[in-house]
Amino acid sequence: MDLVLLLGGIVLLLCLCLLKKYRRSNFTALLLPPGPPRLPLVGNLHQLDKKAPFKTFVELSKRYGPVLTVHLGWQRAVVLVGFDTVKEALVDQADDFTGRGPVPFLLRATKGYGLAISNGERWRQLRRFTLMTLRDFGMGRKGMEEWIQEESKHLAARFNTTKATPFDPSYFLSCSVSNVICCLVFGQRFAYDDQHFLHLLQILSETIRFGSSPRGQLYNVFPRLMEWLPGKHHKTFAWIEELRAFITEKIEEHRNTLSTGCPRDYIDSFLIRLRQEKQKDSTEFHYDNLVSTVLNLYLAGTETTSSTIRFALSVLVKYPKVQESIQQEVDGVIGRRSPTMEDRKSLPFTDAVLHEVQRLMDLVPMGVPRYALRDIPFRGYVIPKDTMIVPLLHSVLKEEKQWATPWTFNPQHFLDHNGNFKKNPAFLPFSAGKRACVGESLARMEIFLFVVSLLQNFVFSHAGGPDGVDLSPEYSSFANVPRRYDIVATPRS
Template structure:
């Protein structure tokens, strides 16, 4: 009897929630884009593939169109599918879609400070300063390109030390890419044997894998619930504090040795700006913003580029003919003695095309970082209310069948014309587009070209199981596509 009463009570509660939800939907979504019916509390979550939710959005768009409304739990979300819709929103209506959702995981990591998930005047001040500062150091006496060239030599030397024995390149590539970011941000590189550095790289990789996992996505949707439950997430949260402590220690070391007339790196420039604007009440240059922006740059600049290079090596093993053709072009243009530089790229269309295709095919951030409407927005005849999450589905742009001849195959011809010259494609958006495009895009492009070209200049890559043993399908496919780890062999040329 008590059991029956409990079931009836639960049923009545469910019905009440549905009525409240339905009433709220009708009053606030009369001009929203169409979308699938949603359940109370859960929204459309039961309809999503938890391992690859972007595939579920693609399938839904076949019914509801390129602009559709879904509910992730209670969160009203508009998903933009395909190049035309994403470009129209992020580029043509850039001001309307420049807001950034404060993702709970990133908010927990940064306290809402820093560049990554800020909006309004904070975002404008920090973005302008960051772009200018990174550009200035890129053109300095020891600029971005020279740092990358120097680091590529350290990377090649370590790879050569394996003497053609199989090895996992994950940490080596992570060290190399992270050292470039460390030079720009901290003014120093770390030895590959540094155990503290290794620990930080392991933490960053674990944080990215957590965000890409179903548990990480549930935390972004139901943060209060997930943070109260026992589980792996608490270890991840503790790791975030380890990274913050490392950054705070570096900032203190910079403050203790600062010469305001000769800034060494990004932190010095920020500390100078804090001093210059200490009497400006509206300034966004203060300690918490420095800590969190450095954290944004350090973490984002490490994992994405190193994962892309690691994926490229897997592609070369999978497609040895492509590897050989790139090496021939490298030999013809650069030879095997001097370091590659960005000027070489103009004379290397096939290599440039392959690197672009690696980025397109990997599709490392299929959702982009979610945007957010800071006011009511009119778009394609719909009204998207303030406080709506916007997901520009970059996966649907990089795999748009109207923009790419063979979107589901690895094909460098996507970036080559009939004469074999490099050609741009406006649907190439791995760094997103518009006012929220990645601030590190220039750095990442330089890293990918110099590191990849330098590796193929000196090594041929293979694996014990041969090309057929390489799986190019990502290990995780949620917020981020994380490439699988493979043991590879680097044979000196």
């Protein structure tokens, strides 16, 4: 009798739990943002533009509103569309939207460690330390400005070696930009003809290209299945292991020559903190986080900024009158001396062009996905825990009510009627809120100083003329990867 009562109690308890779960799931479903019907297994993947999925999200928002639910395979995702919606989430409700999702490609590359995909106390410790340390070593300050000025001279010298014949500027630009982040992280720069350095830069470039390809996005949706299938993803992860090996080698070199009273760079500072906290159980300053955070900084600090500068050169080739106007403004304000960030205030047209380049490029159209670490109330809906959140930066940078001509290059977006530079709150290429890009100030500085320095020294053109340049991206998914062109750099007299 006691056994029957016990079993009956267990069955009743299970039924109550299942009923509670059922009611909660139904209740949550009622409060979910609306979205299109889904198919089993694939969700809404069949509806997406495979070459530019973010364009499908914009179209769906016209029917379902600026907060909508889609299913990417098994993964539920809530997409935020438009400036007002994205700002309300990332800025006004910043604490609710700090979560970072377990993006399979990034998870595999970082082994689950580092700043980019961390949450909670790991994210807080690593972000605070990284921002403080990079600032200590000059990020956004005069010391960093001098590094970039010096690197600009190396870049101009390399461009001069082409003797006004067509060349692909991609690796020269990558070398220069990478050397800036290398000085911060590794405490050294590399020669432009260092073959190992060039090989690593090629890996960085190919990694971004793969991550923005349809196959790269497919890996994020069906990672377990893709692991069993042949394809370029295996080669990409092998390349990433080469990057990790390079970083590990540099860390060991630093460890063997470390002076705790005189840190030389980010790695030294992290190793010192690691020694100080090695007895703390709750510390996030350990070897795995160091390797993956350096990988985050090296990858993000090289390819994104160099791609932006490369796109800027393509824009200036496409619009030679804009290039000429910048050169006239620069010549009149600073002549041929090295540009400084202080000069930007006196170069409103140049500043407007560089902002418009970033807006038009729309580098990371879907942003880096956020993640609901708990149920999030938002605009009368509930975004359930474990939901991916896509802040659609594309919809902000190309929103018609924010920009007069969102689909065309127009520096007037950032100029008032008197020709003075004007800000636009919808300019969010680096995202917004507490998980905005940690290297934003460095990237802004590099884009301005490198481009102005190049325009002081060269006139850029293309053998096929302006019409031979297509500003549409080569790949368009996680990132908009600009097309490569052989350009001509003619020295200015």
